[in-house]
Amino acid sequence: DRDGEVRKGDKLIQDGDLVIVYETYKQMKAVTVTKNGEFQNRYGLFMHNDWIGKPFGCKVTGKKGGFVHLLAPSPQLWTLVLTHRTQILYIMDISFVLAYLEVRPGCVVMESGTGSGSLTTALARATAPTGHVYSFDFHEQRAEAARKDFERTGLSSFVTVTVRDIQGEGFPEEFANEVDAVFLDLPQPWLAIPSVAKSLRADSPVCSFSPCMEQVQRTCEALTTKEFRDLRTFEVLLRTYEVHEECLGTDLGLDDSVNNDNDSESAVRSPRSSPPHKRLCSVESKVIDSEEDQTQVSSKDNLMEKGPKKGRSRGEQLPSSLYPIVARPEAEAKGHTGYLTFARRAV
Ligand code: SAM
Structure with a gap:
């Protein structure tokens, strides 16, 4: 997410531009930006003046703290x-x-x-x-x-x-x-x-x-x-596929032995011992104790960089090999x- 940060070469939103206001992938709206214009949706009230000068693709926050993304129009x-x-x-x-x-x-x-x-x-x-x-x-x-x-x-x-x-x-x-x-x-x-x-x-x-x-x-x-x-x-x-990283560990990827600091690699269950189709795909779920170490959830890349290591303790991350990318066809195919x-x- 780029909260309005401008980089070299960015196309900036101007008065009169058409933007696609993206709430979710099922909820988007075409809006022509006008000076002093307003946009209201279930996330609150957004002032067009706050959009002018921001780069296409940015995330903007409304009066109540809700946010939307402002996308450049494309035929798609x-x-x-x-x-x-x-x-x-x-x-x-x-x-x-x-x-x-x-x-x-x-x-x-x-x-x-x-x-x-x-x-x-x-x-x-x-x-x-x-x-x-x-x-x-x-x-x-x-x-x-x-x-x-x-x-x-x-x-x-x-x-x-x-x-x-x-x-x-x-x-x-x-x-x-x-x-x-x-x-x-x-x-x-x-x-x-x-x-x-x-x-x-x-x-x-x-x-x-x-x-x-x-x-x-x-x-x-x-x-x-x-x-x-x-x-x-x-x-x-x-046919659309839902693609996500899927934890092949159980619960939070640990068994009880991890709670004492004398743990070993066995604390992280092997993929084979994980329950089938157990989904733990949020970034937070990858951290053994998010309260103890908030910084570790801040970057997904950071999580992926960490490899398996010995002596895992609370607050440490699971190896990225336990989070393969999984694609499943969605139940409803377009007819x-x-x-x-x-x-x-x-x-
Ligand atoms: N392909 C378009 C799109 O993606 O938005 C949708 C086309 S719509 C299903 C069919 C159109 O053909 C209608 O707007 C209709 O007015 C037009 N049409 C039907 N008979 C026609 C005719 N004899 N000559 C010209 N246009 C006609």
Whole structure:
């Protein structure tokens, strides 16, 4: 944690900046910093004036002593805080789309519909500063709201949002053979495929997102008719892992023999004798007697540096070998969002 300490090269928060106020990884909010502005949450009242001049990433304290972190906006964070006007694409699908569409700086990308601009934000960030994203949605208010969001995130010069019925009219003729990649998130994407074929440069990729297999099949038929090749459909499922250091000792890693100062290595139980799945992952739990030696809990690195040694006594630390890093899949895996169908225009 950096409580506002400024280092060389730090980008400092200024009046008018967009910051992501991070409370927990499930609780974040986009806030535009304004002189004399206030931010209120369950941890208390925070004054924007206290944020101005602090580096992005810092921890700031509110009037009641609660704290939040102020993060610099990124497409990944924006997806987590944006206003939902439609269903949106999330990071797992977005990262897959960007990789398989080979989106990079300088690319010209077309997309429909814009929706809430979740994918558009990532596309704009990936194509900038020399490329451009042309995003189309037939819903005027949504298109306007998305434009305002791109102003707010500083991406408006890299995205053009146009109101157009892509299923009815297709992409504009002026883009013929000019586009490096196309993304479709439409209810009937197969209707747009003929104009996608016209817009894409030879050998360039298209991706269509559809929630159900029947839509995928119709899209694949349309792609085949237009002589697209390398058709592939993926379903991306996210499995998150909880990663932590886990004590392989028992309780506080000691048995009774440690309480007399004539102890030996046997005072620390071997991993084999520890109860299965016993979790002692807080830093404090690694210290045999935290009251006697507070200084030893102050640095995690310090704890890790200490190796096993003879003559362990109260107030000393357990060897780092007893705290391997353990990863467990979380019980709840994110479910189906949709299928991503990729294809390449014929050469
Ligand atoms: N991919 C977007 C995101 O990540 O935020 C979400 C797209 S949302 C699910 C689908 C959008 O397609 C809606 O905003 C809708 O208005 C738009 N749409 C539906 N039919 C359309 C059409 N015929 N032409 C253009 N846009 C259309």
